[in-house]
Amino acid sequence: MMCSELSLLSKKSSRALDTTLIMINENDNKSDKSAANEIKLISMVAPVYNEEANLADLVKRCIAVGDALGYNYELILVDDGSADSSAQMIQQAAKQHEGKVIGVLLNRNYGQHAAVMAGLAQSRGDVVVTLDADLQNPPEEIPKLLEKSIQGCDVVGSVRMNRKDTFFRRTASKIINKAVQKATGVMMTDYGCMLRAYHRNIVDAMLQCHERSTFIPVLANTFARRPCEVPVTHADRSSDETKYGLMKLINLQFDLLTSMTTFPLRLLSVLGGLLAMAGFVFSIVLLVTRILYGATWAGEGVFTVFAILFIFIGVQLLAMGLLGEYIGRIYHDVRARPRYFIHKVVSGCE
Numbered sequence: 001m002m003c004s005e006l007s008l009l010s011k012k013s014s015r016a017l018d019t020t021l022i023m024i025n026e027n028d029n030k031s032d033k034s035a036a037n038e039i040k041l042i043s044m045v046a047p048v049y050n051e052e053a054n055l056a057d058l059v060k061r062c063i064a065v066g067d068a069l070g071y072n073y074e075l076i077l078v079d080d081g082s083a084d085s086s087a088q089m090i091q092q093a094a095k096q097h098e099g100k101v102i103g104v105l106l107n108r109n110y111g112q113h114a115a116v117m118a119g120l121a122q123s124r125g126d127v128v129v130t131l132d133a134d135l136q137n138p139p140e141e142i143p144k145l146l147e148k149s150i151q152g153c154d155v156v157g158s159v160r161m162n163r164k165d166t167f168f169r170r171t172a173s174k175i176i177n178k179a180v181q182k183a184t185g186v187m188m189t190d191y192g193c194m195l196r197a198y199h200r201n202i203v204d205a206m207l208q209c210h211e212r213s214t215f216i217p218v219l220a221n222t223f224a225r226r227p228c229e230v231p232v233t234h235a236d237r238s239s240d241e242t243k244y245g246l247m248k249l250i251n252l253q254f255d256l257l258t259s260m261t262t263f264p265l266r267l268l269s270v271l272g273g274l275l276a277m278a279g280f281v282f283s284i285v286l287l288v289t290r291i292l293y294g295a296t297w298a299g300e301g302v303f304t305v306f307a308i309l310f311i312f313i314g315v316q317l318l319a320m321g322l323l324g325e326y327i328g329r330i331y332h333d334v335r336a337r338p339r340y341f342i343h344k345v346v347s348g349c350e
Contacts, residue, residue, distance in 0.1 A: 042066065042073040042146065043125030044139075047115035049080040051133040052089060059093045061139045063100060069143065076102045077133075078119040081109035094346040103346035113214050116194070118342060120203050129197045130216070137195035141232040145197035148228055155224040156197040157217065160234040195232060196220070211333055268319045275315060279308065 044062055048055065059075065066073035075097075079087045090103035104122050106115060116130055127149045131137045141158065148156040198206075198220055205223040206216065221227055286305075 039071060039126045039150065041125040042069060042071045043076060043123035043128040044073065044142070045076045045078065045116060045119035045123055045128060045130045046133045047078045047080050047112050047119065048082060048086050048090065048133045049109065049112070049115070050082045050084050050086060052082075052084040052086050054133060054135050055086055055089045055093075058133050058135060058139070059097070059101060061135075063097060065139045065142050066100065069146065073100065074102055074123070074125065075100060076104060076119045076122055078104040078115040079106060080112070080115040081106050091346045099347070101347075103344075104342060105344045105346070107343040112194075113216050116216055117207070117214060121207055122345065123203065126200050127197055128200070128203050129195075131195045136235050137193065138233055138235055141195060141230075142197075144230045144232065145195070148230055149197050149199065153197075153226050153228040154199040154202050155220050155227040157227065157229040158193045158195040158232040159229050160193050161231050162234060193232070212329070264322050268315075268322065272315065272319070275312065279312070282308065 044066065046058065046062075051058070055077075059077075062075045066075065077090045077093065079090050087103075087105050090101075090105065094101045094103040102122060104118055106118060110118075119130070120128060127146060129142050129145060131139060131142070137158070137160075145156045145158065196217060202220050202223050206219050209219060
């Protein structure tokens, strides 16, 4: 009797579990459908700096992707003070694709992330996708990001598979990614890839931030409730020139380090304390050896003392340099100058 009751109870529990799983799946499907229904407009934002060789192909491929998405869309091209004919090409594209292409022309070069912020400010989409204009991030990968956005990811990053960059760029990217992961605690794989998708609420939150030194993927993750990543292909660079040289990568690393955490200051405090303790212990050792072995032996260690002194001076200069980086950013934020100045917005509806 007991066995039959247990068997019946087990069957009921199994049916209840199946029913619960079906309800969860149905709720997930409803959630996905409602998320898809909430999306009325997709915005694609691309910063452009001296990309006249790629611009026509970029517009053509983005338009083709947008037409195939099944949503209303807009392509926002932000000219970041290009010295070639990129600005003129953007204006022509806006007139040729009226209502689909919007040109934002900055009066000078402000940098990639400032240009993207200018594009985000002009965007109206429920989901905003950012991508580079050099076509290393193929626009054909945008539907992958959109699918994740519909599933509920408010920030969708991308991981470049089989990267076509140089060894130097790949190594620098790994170092930056590890530094960001350690500092933010968000274990996203590829912070350097600009091909990303953001829900409207994330974009609005980022636009409320007024700091000058902005690294958009990190800033977005500070507001993200459910970040995720998708693998994407990576194409060869159309030209051998990269917009990020050694000095720009170094500046980017400093921007990352000082704009998202005060950990270096705390680390320097800890290291300074440890070095001070080590110096104190070493001075005791020198004093004891002087007493035991006389002044002659101590005199022979003068160069060692000078070496340690130089180490202390180097640490102090490093600490002052980092403090200077923070003070410089405080100085720029206190002045509260605009990140960018828009010279003209071209939508083709004029």
